Amino acid sequence: MQAVQIDSTSALLILCAFGVAWLAWGWYLGRKNKTLDDFALAGRNVGFALATATAMATWITSNTTLVAPQLTLQFGVWGMLGYSMAALGLLLFAPLAERIRKLMPHGFTSGDFILARYGRAAWAVFIIISLCYALGWLVSLSMAGGLLLSALSDLSYLTGMTAILLICVGYTLMGGLRAVIATDFVQSIVIIIGVVVIAVVCINTVSFETLHTELSARQPELLNLLFPAAIMFFFNNVFFGIGEIFHSNVWWSRAFAFAPGIGRRSYFTAGLLWLPIPIVTGFVALAAVTLGVVPPSPDMVGPMVAAKLLGDIGAVFVFIVVFSALASSMDSLLAATSDLLTQDVFRKLLRPDSDDMSLLKASKVIIVLLGLATWLISLPKLATLGALLNFTGAFVASTIWPIVYGIFDRRLTGKWAALAMTLGTVSGLCGYFLVGFYVAAIVSCSVSLLVCRVGLARATTLFDWQQLQEAPRVLK
Incomplete structure (x- = not known):
């Protein structure tokens, strides 16, 4: 039995609504950008509410909404608990963010720190690592958009993948980090409401007792707390999540963008708010056995179970929630990676005498090129999202x-x-x-x-x- 799907007309209308709304907002917010600091770091004066929302929304990625359910279906209880440990990255980065802001009041990127602290050799290694990770994450997000649309509607993988890239590149290009943070605030509200609603419906439809009985009879290994590979995954994901946040310019750029004294509180609060979300999305995936949902790809189990639980209207609701989660991460990654390439490659290596306006233009060109490169690499579905990310x-x-x-x-x-x-x-x-x-x-x-x-x-x-x-x- 397959989950309910959205007809192609409705899916296209949702995409158009998303596109028009976010592009218009990006244009409106972008009017305030007069300098490179405005475009890249939102004026370095982001307050607590927006700072917390953007940190949490950015970390609710394809990982949380698509990969966490996939790994729960593979590793059971340890899968959902292991993914929730990625919250440690946000919690532990909180004191680092405050320290970074004090040590480098005029910094732009994580590369600035590595170069000043360690010199050229370490900087070169770090930039290679950062760009490999950023491209891998961008590709996984665009793939997730294509998979989401193809699983929940009649539209193709190519359509979904192209749509999310065009929308995110568009409003990031027009509004910079200011638009990214503002849209993240709205997207975080949508995501939290969506996750809570889906969890409540799942518990009411498939009780804990029924779920436990079905899993014990049909897939008992998912309840096995001594599953060796699952235990290894648990600890592996702790270090993976910490490494993702500690090194990535997505989080460093926010440390520079947040107003003084905001970084520690906002990252710590975001970590606490994010912690239960992978557990909830993972729990929803376990209901697939009881509901008879067989996803075409393991990384689509979460959205398809949720759509099955909520019916026709629910499929649209799930689509909006997961699409918001993907967009909230992709826009942040586009902006942060563009900053890294502009400051650490274009300026440091190619044009050391560039003024702020030249760097601003370069940053916008790089955002477009990043979008194009991601689209080309994502054309063939290379692997499951879990395998790609964990690489x-x-x-x-x-x-x-x-x-x-x-x-x-x-x-x-x-x-x-x-x-x-x-x-x-x-x-x-x-x-x-x-x-x-x-x-x-x-x-x-x-x-x-x-x-x-x-x-x-x-x-x-x-x-x-x-x-x-x-x-x-x-x-x-």
């Missing part, structure tokens, strides 16, 4: 300790930071291909920590924090 775990987990030690300990040098990120990434990839995706981040983080500890033990100099007060923008 990047080997990259991002290697950056955790170089960043933590770089922010709080003056002893670690650039040579050891570069070595930690390189060896961590390589070893994590080996674990990914030789063992499984659920060990990549653990292996990468462990090797990186070991290298950092050796570097600290052999340290003979101390870094001067004053060097971070004026973030460098040109390579020496």
Whole structure:
């Protein structure tokens, strides 16, 4: 028995409504952007409510709404609990965000910090890791848009994937980070309401007792708390989530954009609000067995179960909720990656004498190019969203300790930071291909920590924090 689908006309109307609304709002907010700081960092004065909403909405991605249910169906209870541990990334980044704002009051990107703190070699490794992750996340989000539309309506994967890219590129291009944060605020409200409604309907339709009985009889391994691969996934996802946030310019750009004193409170609150959402979306996926929903792809189980529970109107509701979740992450990633490429590649390597207006134009061109590159790579459906995302775990987990030690300990040098990120990434990839995706981040983080500890033990100099007060923008 398949879930209810939206007819193609209704699906197109929803897409058009989304597109017109977000593009118009992006244009309206973009009128206030007069400088590069306005476009890239929303004037560096974002308040608590908007800061919390954008942090939470950005972290409610294709992972939370599509991959968390997929992994719950694969790993059971540990799948939903493991995904909820990604909240630790937001919670632990809270004190880092405050420290970053104080150390680098004029910083733009995470690359600014790495270059000033560790030098060119570590900076080059970090930029490669950051761009690999950003592209992987962008592709997963565009794929998710295509999968969502094809699973819930008669429209094709290509249509959905193209639509979400066009809409997000459009309003990000017109409004910059100011538009991204404003739309995130609305999208976070839509997402929270949607998740609560779907969870309540699921509990009322499929009781806990019925769900437990069905799973015990038909898929008992999903309730097994001693499932070895699931336990490994639990711990792997902790380090994956922390690495994703600690290194990504999505979160650093917000640390620079939030008003002084806002970062710690907003990230901590966002983490607490986000924590239960993967558990709820994962729980919904377990009802697939009872409801007889057989998704065409494992990463579509969540939306299809929700649409089945809510019926015709519910399918539209689910579509809007998941589409909001995808858009709230894609716009943030487009803006942050554009900043990284503009400041760390265009300005530092290609045009060191560029003025703010030249950089603003370059940033907008890069947003369009990022959208085009993502569309081309997403044309063939490369893998499930879970497999694609966890591949990047080997990259991002290697950056955790170089960043933590770089922010709080003056002893670690650039040579050891570069070595930690390189060896961590390589070893994590080996674990990914030789063992499984659920060990990549653990292996990468462990090797990186070991290298950092050796570097600290052999340290003979101390870094001067004053060097971070004026973030460098040109390579020496």
